[in-house]
Amino acid sequence: MDWGALHTILGGVNKHSTSIGKIWLTVLFIFRIMILVVAAEKVWGDEQDDFICNTLQPGCKNVCYDHFFPISHIRLWALQLIFVSTPALLVAMHVAYRRHEKKRQFRKGDEKCEFKDVEEIRRQRFHIEGTLWWTYTSSIFFRLVFEAVFMYAFYFMYDGFQMPRLMKCNAWPCPNTVDCFVSRPTEKTVFTIFMIAVSSICILLNVAELCYLLTKFFLRKSRKAGNSKHHPNHENKEETKQNEMNELISDTCQNTVIGFSS
Amino acid sequence: MSWAFLRDLLSGVNKYSTGIGRIWVAVVFLFRLLVYIVAAENIWKYEHDEFECNIKQPGCENVCFDHFFPVSHIRLWALQLIMVSTPSLLVVFHVAYRKNREKHLSQKLYRSPGEIDGGLLWTYLTSLVLKTAIEIVFLVLFYKLYNGFEVPRLVKCDIRPCPNTVDCFISKPTEKMIFLYFLLGTSCLCIALNLSEFSYLIFK
Numbered sequence: 001m002d003w004g005a006l007h008t009i010l011g012g013v014n015k016h017s018t019s020i021g022k023i024w025l026t027v028l029f030i031f032r033i034m035i036l037v038v039a040a041e042k043v044w045g046d047e048q049d050d051f052i053c054n055t056l057q058p059g060c061k062n063v064c065y066d067h068f069f070p071i072s073h074i075r076l077w078a079l080q081l082i083f084v085s086t087p088a089l090l091v092a093m094h095v096a097y098r099r100h101e102k103k104r105q106f107r108k109g110d111e112k113c114e115f116k117d118v119e120e121i122r123r124q125r126f127h128i129e130g131t132l133w134w135t136y137t138s139s140i141f142f143r144l145v146f147e148a149v150f151m152y153a154f155y156f157m158y159d160g161f162q163m164p165r166l167m168k169c170n171a172w173p174c175p176n177t178v179d180c181f182v183s184r185p186t187e188k189t190v191f192t193i194f195m196i197a198v199s200s201i202c203i204l205l206n207v208a209e210l211c212y213l214l215t216k217f218f219l220r221k222s223r224k225a226g227n228s229k230h231h232p233n234h235e236n237k238e239e240t241k242q243n244e245m246n247e248l249i250s251d252t253c254q255n256t257v258i259g260f261s262s
Numbered sequence: 263m264s265w266a267f268l269r270d271l272l273s274g275v276n277k278y279s280t281g282i283g284r285i286w287v288a289v290v291f292l293f294r295l296l297v298y299i300v301a302a303e304n305i306w307k308y309e310h311d312e313f314e315c316n317i318k319q320p321g322c323e324n325v326c327f328d329h330f331f332p333v334s335h336i337r338l339w340a341l342q343l344i345m346v347s348t349p350s351l352l353v354v355f356h357v358a359y360r361k362n363r364e365k366h367l368s369q370k371l372y373r374s375p376g377e378i379d380g381g382l383l384w385t386y387l388t389s390l391v392l393k394t395a396i397e398i399v400f401l402v403l404f405y406k407l408y409n410g411f412e413v414p415r416l417v418k419c420d421i422r423p424c425p426n427t428v429d430c431f432i433s434k435p436t437e438k439m440i441f442l443y444f445l446l447g448t449s450c451l452c453i454a455l456n457l458s459e460f461s462y463l464i465f466k
Contacts, residue, residue: 002299005269005291048312048433058316059431063415070436078301082292089288097281173316173416173429 003033006085013088015125016095016132020209021140024202028085031198036077040191043184044074050183057175064169064180070157073188077195080150084202087139087146094135095126128213129220137213144206151199161196163188265299268347275350278357280378282459286452293448294343302441305434306336312433319423326419326430332407335438339445342400346452349389349396356385378463387463394456397449404442411446413438 007029014025047069053061102124128136155161163185170177182188269291276287309331315323360382364370378386404411413435420427432438 002296005266006296009291048308058314059416059429062312062314062431062433066415066434066436069434071440072305072434072437075301075305075437075441079297082296082300086292089292093284093288096284173431 003037006033006082009092010085010088013092013095016091016128017136018128018209018212020205020212024205024209025088027198027202027205028081032077032195032202033081035191035194035198036074036081040074040077040195043187043191044072047072047183051180052183053169053174053178053180055174055178057173057178060169060171060174060178061180063171064167064174064178067169067171068167068180073154073158073192076150076154076157080146080199083146083150084143087142090139090142091132091136094132098126098132099124133213133217137210140206140210140213144203144210147199147203147206151196154196161189161192163192265295268295268344271354272347272350274354278353278378278382280459280462282455282462286455286459289448289452289455290343290347293451294445297441297444297448298339298343302336302339302445305437305441306334309334309336309433313430314433315419315424315428315430317424317428319425322419322421322424322428323430325421326417326424326428329419329421330417330430330432335404335408335413335442338400338404338407342397342449345396345400346393349392352385352389352392353382356382383463387460390456390460390463394453394460397453397456401446401449404446411439411442413442 010025014022017025048065051061051065053064055061126132163182165182165185167180167182168177169180272287272290276284279287310327313323313327315326317323413432415432415435417430417432418427419430
């Protein structure tokens with residue numbers, strides 16, 4: 001059980017995402033999770049062992065380390081990645097629920113939905129519309145919120161994104177103000193800036209995806225409103241209803257046997 | 263044999279759960295198991311090496327560490343994860359038993375072996391009660407063993423062979439405390455999910 005399991009869980013969401021969503025997922029896995037596991041963990045691996053204070057007083061190093069690093073960068077990133085990936089599960093759950101409903105319909109022998117077998121329902125791709133649109137949009141919104149919160153927490157806790165070489169500490173039991181030296185400060189600064197930059201890119205991707213979804217939503221609404229304005233006739237209203245139903249059915253049933261005349 | 267086994271077990275259970283049950287599995291995977299493996303394990307990794315006492319007397323550090331940490335937080339956490347996932351096995355066994363019976367008698371006894379009705383409902387409810395009870399037991403154990411979820415920076419120790427009262431310093435106390443509160447939070451969330459699933463099934 002590790003990041004690979006998260007990859008398996010989120011991989012399923014990929015099918016039902018927009019293109020920007022797929023790019024976001026790729027950026028997440030390659031530039032954040034993989035970098036974290038392959039590189040960053042090693043840089044921070046010896047952080048307390050190599051944190052040296054200029055004193056022989058036992059306990060001073062522990063206390064100073066705890067004072068300057070209440071929660072290590074690497075743990076904060078791990079939590080950020082977990083929290084940011086979680087909203088995508090909302091979408092996965094919604095899709096699973098829809099599939100479950102379709103399977104139920106199929107088992108009942110509903111004529112509206114003609115699938116060759118249950119496998120087709122499993123492989124089917126849902127379009128992002130209706131309630132799924134709301135779930136998807138709220139998942140992107142939550143992602144944005146979590147990213148922003150973690151970036152702010154980072155900035156607030158460490159007074160910026162730079163790792164200092166030297167910290168002065170006078171917490172008890174250090175006898176007076178003691179110099180403490182952080183291990184690998186430059187490398188840590190480089191990786192911190194890298195992770196912050198990729199976080200910002202992910203935030204931009206999420207904002208772009210949100211704008212795209214909202215634009216699509218309003219365009220669809222205006223198209224529907226436009227259609228109903230041009231055809232106020234009662235007979236054409238029925239036709240429009242039939243057309244909508246046809247769209248819905250042809251969207252959800254890939255291999256339809258029954259033909260429709262519109 | 264590792265955490266992957268638990269993951270496979272829980273995935274198997276997922277098939278026969280209600281919607282809330284699936285949310286519970288997702289919470290256990292992501293917020294407990296994954297956080298444990300990628301973050302928490304590393305914090306407690308060198309806890310004994312980094313536990314430092316203000317004394318050169320050999321054996322004093324060992325004795326003091328053993329006195330203040332009879333069972334390490336991280337081991338209790340791991341035990342809790344394993345024991346909380348185990349009652350779900352009851353449901354898996356019951357479903358397997360049902361399928362077996364149908365196969366043996368080669369006749370349809372149940373509407374579908376996975377549907378929660380009759381005997382399977384009681385098994386499911388029992389597993390929910392057990393899960394909740396185990397969560398509460400572990401939380402109480404944590405509280406009693408460590409006097410709450412706070413991790414102090416300094417502990418004073420005067421057990422033989424320490425010559426007098428000695429200051430001992432725990433490593434990364436703040437980070438440990440943050441993750442212990444995280445553990446508490448997710449445990450309470452799981453308890454709430456179990457209770458709501460229980461009431462949902464009772465009133466259905």
